[in-house]
Amino acid sequence: NAGVTQTPKFQVLKTGQSMTLQCAQDMNHEYMSWYRQDPGMGLRLIHYSVGAGITDQGEVPNGYNVSRSTTEDFPLRLLSAAPSQTSVYFCASSYSTGYNEKLFFGSGTQLSVL
């Protein structure tokens, strides 16, 4: 079983460039979310989705866009990359209609913005 798949694993961008981080899950989970992980700060929620066509902002949404056209995919778009967006990004999904039980995580995308 693939679970949650994130691509790419590594990416280097220049300031001002845009890119899309891909996330796909094959578990038919309704709930998907994006977190960023910075040293000493744990994981902070960027955006989340409770189903196709439904998205909402998390704790640190500025500079990021999301959409959810299918149950399987939840891409994260960086509109104009900034050095402050250098981080490790994790996508997660959950089977629970209560959203907050047992998240399944992808292996992460390490992003550097120069």
Added chain:
Amino acid sequence: SQQGEEDPQALSIQEGENATMNCSYKTSINNLQWYRQNSGRGLVHLILIRSNEREKHSGRLRVTLDTSKKSSSLLITASRAADTASYFCATDTGRRALTFGSGTRLQVQP
């Protein structure tokens, strides 16, 4: 500030010893979860304890929850080198997302 704060930030023990890490949180919760993260990998769910539970076991893991003190502890018994990882608590406060702490880095020396 973080809803969940782990303590200690780092812990080094010998193989076979027990490891205890703590998590404190600020607001009322529906459940509290513990996750493990191996270096360079994603987080893996370990155990969930609900607000009406006080203790839960899973293999070598024992989790306690004290809602009056807004704290939880994770005990790993008979630690192995393979337990070396970072451990995070995460709280469900009724929002549509979990809130994670900053983690405890556990090093188990062989």
